[in-house]
Amino acid sequence: MAEANPIQEGFLCPICHKDLRSPKKLINHFQDLHSEEQDILKSIKDFYGKAKKKILKLDDQDLETFKNEITLENLYLECSEPQPPGCSTSHTDFFKSIRRERLEHQTAETNKLVIRLDKLLRLDNTDRKQQEQILVAWLDGTTVNRCPSCAATFNIARRQHHCRLCGSIMCNDCSVFLSFERAQSIVVPVQNLGITNKEGTRGRENDNFRICSHCSDMLEQRRIVQAEQMMQPIITQLYAHLQKLKSQVDSLVELYQKMYASLTSGESTFQLQDAQSLKASIGTKAETIDTISKKICSLPILEPNPKVEMLQNSIRRATSNYIKDYLLTLPPLPSIKELAAIKENRLLRVSKEDNEQNVNTVKIKRVTVTTGWSPSSLENSVQSDTESDPLMEQINIVRNYITQARSAQRFEEVVALEENLRMLKKAYRQNQLAKTEETKENNYQLQ
Amino acid sequence: MNVIAAVKAYVTKITEESEPGMKLLMMDKETTSIISMVYSQSEIQQKEVYLLERITDSQNQSSTALKYLKCLVFLRPTAENIKLLCYELTRPKYGTYYIYFSNIIAKADIKLLAEHDEYEVVKEVQELYMDYLAVNPHLFSIGLPNAIKDLTWDSFALQRSVAGVVSVLLSLKKCPVIRYQANSKLCREFGMKVNDLINKESTLFAFGQNSQSLLLIIDRRDDPITPLLNQWTYQAMVHELLTINNNRVNLSKLSGIPKELSEVVMSAEQDSFYAKNIFLNYGEIGQNIKQLMDHFQVKAKSHQKIENIADMKNFVDTYPQFKKLSGNVTKHVTVVGELNAMVNKYQLLDVSEVEQEITSQNDHSGHLQEIKKLIDNEKVRPIDLVKLVILYTLRYQNHANNETQGLIEMLKRRDISSDLLMNIIFVLEYARSITRDNDLFNVEDAVKITKRFFKGLSGVDNVYTQHRPLLQEILEEIVKGKLKDNSYPSIGLSSFNNRAQDIIVFMIGGATYEESLSVHSFNRNHPGFKVLLGGTTIHNSKSFLEEVKHAVSNIPRKHTRKIRNIDCK
Secondary structure, eight states, X not given: OTTXXXXXXXXXXXXXXXXXXXXXXXXXXXXXXXXXXXXXXXXXXXXXXXXXXXXXXXXXXXXXXXXXXXXXXXXXXXXXXXXXXXXXXXXXXXXXXXXXXXXXXXXXXXXXXXXXXXXXXXXOSTTHHHHHHHHSOOOOOTTOOBOTTTOOBOOSSSOOEEOTTTOOEEXXXXXXXXXXXXXXXXXXXXXXXXXXXXXXXXXXXXXXXXXXXXXXXHHHHHXXXXXXXXXXXXXXXXXXXXXXXXXXXXXXXXXXXXXXXXXXXXXXSSOHHHHHHHHHHHHHHHHHHHHHXXXXXXXXXXXXXXXXXXXXXXXXXXXXXXXXXXXXXXXXXXXXXXXXXXXHHHHHHHHHHHHHHOOOOOOOOOOOOOSSOOOOOHHHHOOOOSSSOHHHHHHHHHHHHHHHHHHTTOHXXXXXXXXXXXXXXXXXXXXXXXXHHHHHXXXXXXX | OOHHHHHHHHHHHHHHHTOXXXXXXXXXXXXXXXXXXXXXXXXXXXXXXXXXXXXXXXXXXXXXXXXXXEEXXXXXXXXXXXXXXXXXXXXXXXXXXXXXXXXXXXXXXHHHHHHHOTTOOEEEEEEEOOOSEEEETTEEEOOOSSOEETTEEOHHHHHHHHHHXXXXXXXXXXXXXXXXXXXXXXXXXXXXXXXXXHHXXXXXXXTOOOTTEEEEEEXXXXXXXXXXXXXXXXXXXXXXXXXXXXXXXXXXXXXXXXXXXXXXXXXXXXXXXXXXXXXXXXXXXXXXXXXXXXXXHHHHHHHHOOOSHHHHHHHHHHHXXXXXXXXXXXXXXXXXXXXXXXXXXXXXXXXXXXXXXXXXXXXXXXXXXXXXXXXXXTTSOHHHHHHHHHHHHHHHTTOTTOOHHHHHHHHHHTTOOHHHHHHHHHHHHHHHHHHHHHHTTOOOXXXXXXXXXXXXXXXXXXXXXXXXXXXXXXXXXXXXXXXXXXXXXXXXXXXXXXXXXXXXXXXXXXEEHHHHHHHHHHHHHOTTOEEEEEESSEEOHHHHXXXXXXXXXXXXXXXXXXXXXXXXX
C-alpha cells in the first residue's frame, strides 16, 4: 500500500491524482477531463472559494503590514555625506588689479612724504629754513590772496605759511604741527607706537614741522595701518593658545579612539594602562582648555562694546560645547576583567580561524619612528654588563625605549617597540637553547 | 544631487579659506536663512565663526573696531548689498574681509567694491552658488510665497527664481536639458529665462550640457489638490498645522508653552529623532515618541539613583548626551502633543478621511452626504469645510447632480465668513486657468483633467494616505521614458535623450512636503534615478490659499459663473 500510494501534496485531481499546481488549473483540468463528475467539481469550487476568501483576507492584511513596513518604516533621512563643493568663481585677481591701480598713487605719494620727512629730520639746525626750501620747493605766494583750505584772506595779521613736506600754502590756523618725536616715529615705525593723539600740538614752531592737513592725514593713515599690524591684543594671544591646545587634543583623541577600538576588539596591540594614561592626559588638557576659555570670557572690556562681550561669551560657549560633545563623550575603557573576557573571546575566535586555515606566518615589523620622536639619552641609561651577550643588551635598550615612549605618550611607538622586544626575546631564547645544547654536546664529547 | 551637502561644502570652503583665527560672519536677511537651514549656531561656532552680523546693522552699531577679527561676508549680489558693503569697506571695522556672493555678480559691482577698498582689507572676492534654501537633501525652496500675480510672473519673483534655480544647477554641476509643461505660459517663460542665463554664462557651465540630467518645470495649477489636503506624515503635518518656516516652528502663540520652546528648530541635520521620523505617519510617531520617552525615563531614573562612586562617574560620562536627549524629548513631545490636541479638537481624522475619499474614489452621493454631515459637526473648523467644498467642486463640477451651491448655502448658514468662501471661487479659477491656453488648440475634456487630479493608486495602505500627488505620476512616466514631448517640450534642443537619470523638478507656485515624500520614496525605489524637488516656496494649505488669492483675485471670473451665491467683490 505505502509503496503504491505515496502521500502526495498540492492541487491534486481527486480522480487521476495528477498534481495541477494551481487551483485554477485544477478546475480547468476537471472541467476538461472529468466533466461527468459534476458534484465533485462543485465541491472543489466551493472548497476553493472558501479557502480563497480566507487566504486572501490574510494576504491582504499581511500585505498591508508588509507594505507599511516597506513604504514607511524605511523612509527616513540619512545624514548628508560630505560632497565636494560645487562651482565657484574667483574675482579676487580682478578686484586686486583694480584696487592696485587706485591705491598705487596714494602709496607712492605717502612714501614720498616719508622720505622727505626723513631728510628733514637729518638737517642740522643751522639755517633750517633755507635747507628746507632746497628739499621742498615752496610755492610762490605772491598770487595767493586767500588760504586754500579756509578761504580767509591773507593780511598782516594772517600770514602765509608753507607746508614743509609739500610746499603748499596755508594760514596759521590751518597748519598742523608735527613734533620731531612723532616724525621720528613715522620714519622708524617700531618706536613709540603707543602715541595716539592725532594732531601735533599747535603754536610752537621750535621743534615741530609745520605741515598741511593733507600731508598730515596721509601720514596718519599710514601710521594707523602700521600700528594695527603690530597690535596683538590679549584675546588673540589667548585664543591662539587655545587653538593650539585644541589641535593637540584632537590628535590625542584620534589616537585614543584607535586604541579603544583595538582594545575592545580584543587585540593586544595596545596596553590598557597606556589608554588609561592617555585618557587622563586628555582630561588634563581639556581642563586647561576650559580654563583658558574662561579666561577669555572674563577678560576685562575696556570700553562698553556689546560685540566684544558677545565674542568672548561665544568663544566660551563654543569651547564648552567642544569639550562636552567631543572630549567628555569618549567611550569609557573596559575594566581589566572585561578586557580579559574580550581577549579570551578573541583568542578563541582566532585560534578557531587558525585551526581552519593552518597558516603560520610570522610577521616581522620594523620599528619606524614617523612622528619625529626618538628616544634620547640611551648611553646614560644603559647599564651594560660586560658579561651579558649583545642580544641581552639590545633587549635592555629596547625596554628603556619603551618606558621613555610611554612617558612621552607615544603609544604607537610603544606598540612597535614591544613587537621588537618580543622578537628579540625569542631570538635570545633560541640562542640560549642552542648554547645549552652546544654545551651539552661538548659535555657529551668530553665524556 | 544633495543640496544640503552642497551648501555645507560651500560653507566649509568659506570658513577654511580664511585660515585660522576668530571670525565673524556678515550676512543679509536671505543669506542668513540660507545658512541657518543647514547649520546651527553651535555648529558654525566649531568652525571658528563666533559672531554673526547683519550687514544692515553693521554701521549702526558702536563703531569700535575689532581689527583682530576676520570678517567673512556672505551676501546676495543685490544693488543694496553692494552699496552697504562699499560703505563698510571705507570704514572697515574688522581686520580682513573675505567676500562671497551667493550668485553671479556683475563685473561693474566688483570694480565698485575695489574702488572703495582703500585700506586694502579685502583678501578674497568669490561667487559661490547657494542662492536657495536647502530644506532636505532632495528638496529646495526659493522662499518666495506669492510669486504669481494675476496669473503672470511677478518680475522680481521671476528673476529671483531663475537665479535660484541656476545656482542649484551650478552648485551641483549640472547643465541639464530643460523641459517645461506645455500648457503653462509661466513654465515656458521661466524655462526660457533659465536657458538664456545658461547660454549667457556659458563659461560657468563649461562642463557642458548633459542629456543625463533634466530640469523639468511644472506648474502648481496642474495639481491644486495636493496642497489642500490634511497631512499625516510628521514633517508635512507639522507644516500643515503649525507651519514650518526655515526649519523653525513658532509655538509662541499656543497656550501653555514654556518660554524656551516658543520657537523650536526642526532640522533633520541636527536632530536624529526628527530625521528618523520625518516621513512616518501620525500613529507611528506617537509610538516612537513613547519609546523616546521610555528611553529617556530609564536614563533619567538611572541618573536619579546615584549611590556610589561608579554611578557618579557614569553620570558624569553620560550627562552631556542626557542633556541633549532631554532637550530633544521635550521638543518633540510638545510638538506631537500639540498636533494631537489639534487633531482631536478639530476632528481632523474624520475630515481627512472624507478628503482622501474624494481624491481617490468615485461616489458622488456618498461624498456629498459625508460633507453635509461634517458641515453639521460644530467641531470641524470652517477652513476645513471650505477646503472640502473646494475638493468636492473640483471633483464633481461637471457632475449632473452637482450641489456646490447647496453646500455653499449650508456653509453660509454656519456663519462662515465670505472671505473664506471666496477661496472656493479662487481655487477653481486658479485650477481652470491652466486649461484655458489649451482649449484654444485641443479641447480636452474637463472631466478627463479632473480625473487626472484624482487618479488614485491601486494599492491602498492607509485610509488617510490614499492620495498620490500628480508629481508621482509624472516621475513614473519619466522612468518609463514615456513623458510626452508635446506635453513637456524641451527648450533649445530638437532631439534629446528621453532617459535622464538626474532629474531636477521645479514647481512654479510652490511644492509641498507630500510631494517631497513622494520624491524621497521614488528615489528609494528607483536607485538608478536621482530626483531633486524644488519650488518657489513650500506650501501648506493656508499659504497655498494665500498664493491662489494673490494669483487670481484681480482676474475676472471665467469658469465659476455658475456659482452665483458667492460674490467676490
